[in-house]
Each structure stands twice: as C-alpha cells, then as structure tokens.
Amino acid sequence: MARLTRPRRALSTNPLKSSAPLGAAMAYLGIEGAVPLFHGAQGCTAFAMVHMVRHFKEAIPLQTTAMNEVSTILGGAEQIEEAIANIRKRAHPRFIGIASTALTETRGEDVPGELREVLARRRDFGDLKVVYASTPDFEGAMEDGWAAAVTAIVEALVPETDPQQRNTDSRQVNVLPSACVTPAEIEEIDRLIRAFGLTPIFLPDLSTALDGHLAEDWSGRSLGGTRLDDIPAMARSAATFAIGESMQGAARLLGARGGMPVQVFPSLTGLRAVDGFVRALMALAGTADAPPAIRRDRARLQDAMLDAHFQTGGLRYAIAADPDLAYALSSALAGMGAEAVAVVTTSGTNPIVELIPAEEAVLGDLGDLEAGARKAGAGLLIAHAHGRHAAQALGLPLLRAGFPINDRLGAQDICRVGYRGTRAFLFEVANAVLSHPHDAARPEDFGAAPIEPEFEHDRPQTAPH
Amino acid sequence: MSDALKKTVQEAFNEPGCATNRAKSAEARKKGCAKPLTPGAAAGGCAFDGAMITLQPIVDVAHLVHAPLACGGNSWDNRGSASSGSMLYKTGFTTDLTELDIVMGKGEAKLYAAIREIVETHAPPAVFVYATCVTAMIGDDIAAVCKAATEAFGTPAIPVDVPGYAGSKNLGCKLAGEMMYRHVIGTVEPERMTDCDINIIGDYNLNGELWQIKPLLDRLGIRIIGSLSADARYRQVAVMHRARVTMLVCSHALIGLARKMEDSWGIPFFEGSFYGISDTSEALRTMCRMLVERGAAEDLMDRCEALIAEEEAKARAALAPYRPRVEGRRVLLYTGGHKSWSVVSALQELGIEVVGTSVRKATETDKARVIRIMGDETHMYENMAPKDMYATLKAAKADILMSGARSQFVALKARTPWIDVNQEKHEPYAGYMGMVDLVRAIDRSVNNPVWEDVRRPAPWDGPGDAPRPATGLRPAAAPEDPAPGPVNDPKDFEDC
Numbered sequence A: 001m002a003r004l005t006r007p008r009r010a011l012s013t014n015p016l017k018s019s020a021p022l023g024a025a026m027a028y029l030g031i032e033g034a035v036p037l038f039h040g041a042q043g044c045t046a047f048a049m050v051h052m053v054r055h056f057k058e059a060i061p062l063q064t065t066a067m068n069e070v071s072t073i074l075g076g077a078e079q080i081e082e083a084i085a086n087i088r089k090r091a092h093p094r095f096i097g098i099a100s101t102a103l104t105e106t107r108g109e110d111v112p113g114e115l116r117e118v119l120a121r122r123r124d125f126g127d128l129k130v131v132y133a134s135t136p137d138f139e140g141a142m143e144d145g146w147a148a149a150v151t152a153i154v155e156a157l158v159p160e161t162d163p164q165q166r167n168t169d170s171r172q173v174n175v176l177p178s179a180c181v182t183p184a185e186i187e188e189i190d191r192l193i194r195a196f197g198l199t200p201i202f203l204p205d206l207s208t209a210l211d212g213h214l215a216e217d218w219s220g221r222s223l224g225g226t227r228l229d230d231i232p233a234m235a236r237s238a239a240t241f242a243i244g245e246s247m248q249g250a251a252r253l254l255g256a257r258g259g260m261p262v263q264v265f266p267s268l269t270g271l272r273a274v275d276g277f278v279r280a281l282m283a284l285a286g287t288a289d290a291p292p293a294i295r296r297d298r299a300r301l302q303d304a305m306l307d308a309h310f311q312t313g314g315l316r317y318a319i320a321a322d323p324d325l326a327y328a329l330s331s332a333l334a335g336m337g338a339e340a341v342a343v344v345t346t347s348g349t350n351p352i353v354e355l356i357p358a359e360e361a362v363l364g365d366l367g368d369l370e371a372g373a374r375k376a377g378a379g380l381l382i383a384h385a386h387g388r389h390a391a392q393a394l395g396l397p398l399l400r401a402g403f404p405i406n407d408r409l410g411a412q413d414i415c416r417v418g419y420r421g422t423r424a425f426l427f428e429v430a431n432a433v434l435s436h437p438h439d440a441a442r443p444e445d446f447g448a449a450p451i452e453p454e455f456e457h458d459r460p461q462t463a464p465h
Numbered sequence B: 001m002s003d004a005l006k007k008t009v010q011e012a013f014n015e016p017g018c019a020t021n022r023a024k025s026a027e028a029r030k031k032g033c034a035k036p037l038t039p040g041a042a043a044g045g046c047a048f049d050g051a052m053i054t055l056q057p058i059v060d061v062a063h064l065v066h067a068p069l070a071c072g073g074n075s076w077d078n079r080g081s082a083s084s085g086s087m088l089y090k091t092g093f094t095t096d097l098t099e100l101d102i103v104m105g106k107g108e109a110k111l112y113a114a115i116r117e118i119v120e121t122h123a124p125p126a127v128f129v130y131a132t133c134v135t136a137m138i139g140d141d142i143a144a145v146c147k148a149a150t151e152a153f154g155t156p157a158i159p160v161d162v163p164g165y166a167g168s169k170n171l172g173c174k175l176a177g178e179m180m181y182r183h184v185i186g187t188v189e190p191e192r193m194t195d196c197d198i199n200i201i202g203d204y205n206l207n208g209e210l211w212q213i214k215p216l217l218d219r220l221g222i223r224i225i226g227s228l229s230a231d232a233r234y235r236q237v238a239v240m241h242r243a244r245v246t247m248l249v250c251s252h253a254l255i256g257l258a259r260k261m262e263d264s265w266g267i268p269f270f271e272g273s274f275y276g277i278s279d280t281s282e283a284l285r286t287m288c289r290m291l292v293e294r295g296a297a298e299d300l301m302d303r304c305e306a307l308i309a310e311e312e313a314k315a316r317a318a319l320a321p322y323r324p325r326v327e328g329r330r331v332l333l334y335t336g337g338h339k340s341w342s343v344v345s346a347l348q349e350l351g352i353e354v355v356g357t358s359v360r361k362a363t364e365t366d367k368a369r370v371i372r373i374m375g376d377e378t379h380m381y382e383n384m385a386p387k388d389m390y391a392t393l394k395a396a397k398a399d400i401l402m403s404g405a406r407s408q409f410v411a412l413k414a415r416t417p418w419i420d421v422n423q424e425k426h427e428p429y430a431g432y433m434g435m436v437d438l439v440r441a442i443d444r445s446v447n448n449p450v451w452e453d454v455r456r457p458a459p460w461d462g463p464g465d466a467p468r469p470a471t472g473l474r475p476a477a478a479p480e481d482p483a484p485g486p487v488n489d490p491k492d493f494e495d496c
C-alpha cells in the first residue's frame, strides 16, 4: 500500500500530468452538442486543444474567453458573455462547459455569480445550458478537472427529487466514468450493463463523441455524448455507479439529488474488480445468473491470465499515471505477480493512491519515473507517450497508457476494462515483455570465455539474424 | 526402409554400453528397445526430429532438410539452443520438394543443386543433409549425392540418413550420433592439444545452459575441445577423437556414440548431470579425477575441490532466502532421461517434496537412482496420458508440475503452476547458479497471486470470497442514502 511522497524541489523534469482544465474540457466534450470554453488566455486553450487533437486525431471545438491584459485586470464577466454569444452564433451549441484556468483563478473572480447574472439577463441565449467548473491549473491534474466538470454538470442540470415523489426506473443505472476511461471502455462497460437487461446513462459519454467516427457534416460542436435530456433523467435511476475513485464526489452528489444508492468501483481492470462489478449488476438486475457471452469472457480471461503469468510473474515495472489509472493497472498486475517498483502519480487529492500496491508513490514527473525505474532495475515502463524518452534512455519497452498518446493511432480504442479488456491488457503486458530484445542470453552473461578461434570456420559467413 | 538403414538401426540397438540391453537375451536384443508405436496413441516426435535436435545446435553448419516443406518448415526456428557465434544453424534450409519433383524423380538433382547454392552463398564448413520419410521412400540416395557434392564443391556434405519413419525421436538421436561417428568425427586434427581437453555429449545449450557451466571449466583450465552439440562448431565435432575424457550429459540416446569412441580412440566416458548442486559437484569431481587418471596434473583435484567448496557456498547462500518460500511444496515431475533423478535430488535439497517423477526414456541406472533418492518405486511413472496426469496432479495434491511444454496445459487447466524443464524453456537451469534460477522460477510461479484469482468462483457460482479488508474509500452509508433497495445491501458490494 503506497505512501505518497512529494519531492521538494523547484524543477519538474519531463512533466507527467496534464492540466485540470484540459480534463474538464474533455469531460464537457462528452456531452451532446457541446463546446467547452476555457476562461483564460488564448495560449492555454490552444495548447490544450492541440494536445487533445494529437491524442484523439479529431477536430476539438475548444474555445477561449481570450482574456487580455485589460480584461484580466478589470474582470472577465464581459469576456464570458461575449464568448458565449459568439460561440452561439458560429456553432449553435446546446451546451457550453466553462473551465477556469490559473490566470482567472489567480485573480479570483466570482464567476458563478456573474454567470448567473449574465444568463438571467440574456434571454436570447434560449435553452442553451451553461455550466462552470473551477479548475485552476495549479491544483490537481486531469482527473481532478474532469471530476470537477462532471460535478458541475450534476449540480447545474440534475434536479433535486423528493424521495416521496420519486418515480424510479428500476432498470436504469447512472455511470460516472473517470478521466482515464476511454471511448472503447465506455462501450465495453455499456455492453456489460446491457447484458443484464439494464440501461446505463453515462455522464460524460466519450464513446459517441471522441470514438473517432466520420460525421456527416461539420458542426463545430462535440460530435455526440450524453444526451442533454438524459441528464435530468438521471435522477430517476435505480443506482449510481462511479468508475474511478476520483468520481466519488460527483457520484455522491448525484446519489443525493436522486435519492439512490451509490457505488464506487475504483477499477474495472482485473478479474477480481470485474467480478465485483458483475456482482453489483446481478444484484441490480435481480438475477443469479449471467448471460453466456459474459461467462465465456470470464473463462477466456482466466485462461489468458494463466498464459500471461509466465511473463508477468516476477516482472518488475515502473508506472506513471493519474491516480485512478495507476491504481487500475497496478492492482490488476499485482494480481498477476508483477511488482510495481516505481510509481509516479499526478494528484494528491485522490485517496486511492494509498491503495496502489507499491511501497511508495511519488507525486512527480517523468524524470522521477526514469530515475525510479533505473534505480529499481525495472523491466517495463507504463506511462503516456512522453514516457518514450525514459524508455529510450533505459532501453526498456514502453506500454502506453493514459493521456496523451500522440505517437500512436487508435488511443480511443484502447480497452482495458471488463473481462475482455483485462484480457487484452494482460496480453499487451506479456507481449511487451516478450518483444524485449535483451532477453537472449550471451556467454558473457555467465562469465564464460569465448570458443577458441581454432574451431571457428575461417570463411566469411552470413549471420541472417 | 533401405537395407543399409535397417542395418544401422539394428546396430544401434546392439549396445553393450547400455545396461538395459546387456540384461536382455540375444533374441530380445535384436528386436531393439524402441517399443512399437501405437496408432492413435503416439505423441512424440519422429526419428528425423531426434536427429535434428541432436545436430542442429552445431551452429556454423547449414542444416538442409531434403523433404517436402512440412518436415523442415514446421520445425523451423523453434528450439532454444543458443549460439555464441555463427547463426547459420537458425536458417531453415529445405529442398521443399513439390509433387512434380517427386513424380519426375527430380529429388536427387534438386538436392545437389541446393547444396551448391548453400555452399556458394553461405560458404559453411559443412552441409548436413537430412533424409526424411518421403525422400527415403522415393529412394533418393542422399549418401551418393553428398559424396558427389563433397567432391564437386570441396565442402563436406554429410548425409544424415534418418528418415522419420525409422522410429522414435530417441532413435533419431542415436542415429545422428552414429552419422557423426561415420562421417565427421576424426576427420580433422586439432591445432593444439592439452591434457585437459574434454568432450561434452548430449547437451544442447538450451538458452545458454552450457554457458552456466563453462566458466567453471574455464577456471579449472579444462577445455571443451569437442561438443555434440552445445554451441558447437563443425570442427569441434570433427576433432572429438582427440579429447581425453567424454562427459555424457543425456545418459541414454548417445551412449552408443560414447562407447564407440572409447573403443576406437580409448576415450573413457562418464555419465553426469549439471542439474542440481550436488550433481554438478559430482560431475566436476568425476571429470577431474578421470583427467588426472589420463595424465593431467595432480593438483587439478585440489583446485576442483576448492572451486566446488566456493561455488556451493555461494549457491547455498543465494538459495537460502528462497527456502521458506518453496519449502514443503509438492512437485510432480514429468520429464525424461537423466532429469528424472537429477532434478529430484536438486529439489529435495530445498525441502521441496517430490510426489512423483516419470521415468520415460530413463535407463535402468536412471531408475535405480530414482529409487535410491525417493525411497521406493511407488512414485515412478512411465508414460502418462494427459488425462491421467490431470488426475494424478489432483490426487497427489501437487502444487507444481514440472515438465515439457506439451503438458503445460494439463497443469494450467488444472489451475496448477507449471515450470518448463524441457527443451523449449526460456531460462537456463544448469550448474550452481542455474539451480538458483530454477528455484527462483518455482518461487515466482507458486507464489504468484494469479492462482488464487483463477480459482475464485465466478460471481454466478455461489458466494463471493471473504470480504477484502475495508478500503476505507467506499462511501460510508451517507445519511441522505435512501431506503434499502436491491442494491443497497452493503454486502452486495463487498468485493469491489
């Protein structure tokens, strides 16, 4: 169980985390017809946008309030109003999600108050939904921003229901995935839930927004996501499930709004974790059985675990990721006999860090990953794409996980949850180990002297390998 | 089968070096020791396969399989014998006979052309030509083609006339040794000789096992002059007749070769194993004693004892931390030949209980050793069908199966840890340090939490496991939580 340490130093070498506003923007993109809006200066927005474009290989309709020197000093309410008006004209969004940045937070505006006034005044904005989340760059990481955005959406759009008047839909379940859940993973979770005859509402839902599909026209808004009408309807669900400990706050709020039970699944990766989820689904669906497809997936996962344990058993690896992702992957690997010898994470606010199966988790950067992996003699790195520099320096294979993955295609298709996703993940790890070129023994490794030259054939020889 | 081949096989079975054979009547001896294969129940490889296993580790030789694609193609590049030099042995050469070649009788011409191509492009010290079922059946005379090719191209082409249907893999190993005896050994004189030159026969340097041993020999000044065929060069096979002593590692298949070399060149041989600490020491001791008997300096014995003392202490110290992690575990061993006993004693040294061992391909000497080590013969198994093995694993309450890759899935499907101790394995386990590696592998496997997980009942198969210690992270039953519903029972979520 990991103890969180925060190295004291002035310098961060090869940063690991992505900012909280970026996480919020990504969450907003999982809402139907949305345009996320950064309340801050133009550059932050551009960087965040390019970052997401390179990961998802999609146009990202991220907007900015374009704070300048004057508006920063005088206050940004007007900038927000103007930004909303302009976005409406150009993209006709149905939803605008605002995320603050370090700049506006440092100045300390009462944005929610001002926003309320603006919306009251501008009747012409019609039924456009506007949500604001406070996400200063200097606090937390991507998953914190994402969680804050989802909390803000629930706060603004899910009505308080009177438990007495409650009109529960016993087959409907809310699912709040954390920032590390990919579009393909939403799809897999959706399949699992529907297999038990239940209907999920995901908030947000990247599986229709950033799954990389070719749209029919150019919209300038998100390409899909949670339907706006579904958000208030979440109050009627039979239960709320959160995937990832960082979603605990949002889930609790939603549970309170709709007066329903709440369950947080810290991870859906690994046999044990998925079993727990399936048990919850069985309870909710009131069945003692599972459909054949799910049974088969579990049996196949078990077999995969046995096939892969030859590579994962005794494997020493280093991992750097946001807390939820770091926990999900490392807990699954711990069940396979692999040892996390260096753990680096991004946010100190998520209590799941303590449960990461390692001695220590460093709140640090990729420099820490490299140093930790070198010191502990790791055989594999798990990190986002920027981990490749450390991988190169150490001559180790890199398993890409998290955000960004900008040097590979198909980041949205990575699926490591559920029985099927866990199986794929274990194969990924085992294959990364198998493909590592350094495992062939050489006589020198054992201290053996070379064969005497007199026995060597003196004519030139081809060495095809 | 051609008459020449029949005669060769017959001779191979007339093996005075083999204790089993000596115990038989003249009549029984003629029948050979290979039991007839049972259709529908045969599992092992063919004689060609055995010949290939034995000879392919000769690394600078071009191994040419004269056959339709399957024999060479399907077996290509799947053995782990390692080379410290040439990689030519890893190249899969085959004549890839087509139907037309066979019908038109073009096999010999194609073979001749193939040898020429190899010599011209790769200039190897020799080309080994393997006969297979089809080419033997259509009557291709590979010996004649090899002779012609050797004369024409100046590079020895060696016929390995061991078609698959001649018999089992084991017979193939034997015959491969015979081919070396007839065509290669003694054809080259070494540049220099020392009184500590040895042959190692029957080791294949799987994943570098020879290299775990070689440093020990290096330190004693013992030189591996001849090798069949761990990390061997062609010349190391050709000069084998000049060694002072032969160590026979796999005590069964190549005993005939060792004995013939003793008869022809007066090289004494001994059987030994590099599996396990005491076996390794024993092998080194015997080797040194025999070298001294043949004229090596007397002090070799003392240096050997000093080395053994030092290395054993080092290995025991390295093993100590593992003992508590593996002690008392129950192992079922399913391997063959000398490993039946050498691994048993190695494991017992660590408090691992061997609940059974197979004695397939083991000699009477091997079996006697098993009985001596294990107390009686109740735990010796001959061939075991996978189904029986599955049952035995369960009945013996074994914690581990150690075997070759073919039985791997018997263990895995029985949710039992499995350690590869045969030729496809990926880790070398020879010598003192190899023993540490083996125990590390056992520890890694039996103590992997994966076993607990895969034995866990499915959510739909009864109750979940005992609740995990509370994480303290699950939302406490919040006061605003509603009245109990189907999902509100906290027990429902115990295992999440």
Ligand code: SF4
Binding pocket: B046, B047, B048, B049, B067, B070, B071, B131, B132, B133, B134, B163, B164, B165
């Ligand atoms: S049995 Fe004959 S045909 Fe089959 S692989 Fe062996 S040599 Fe080739």
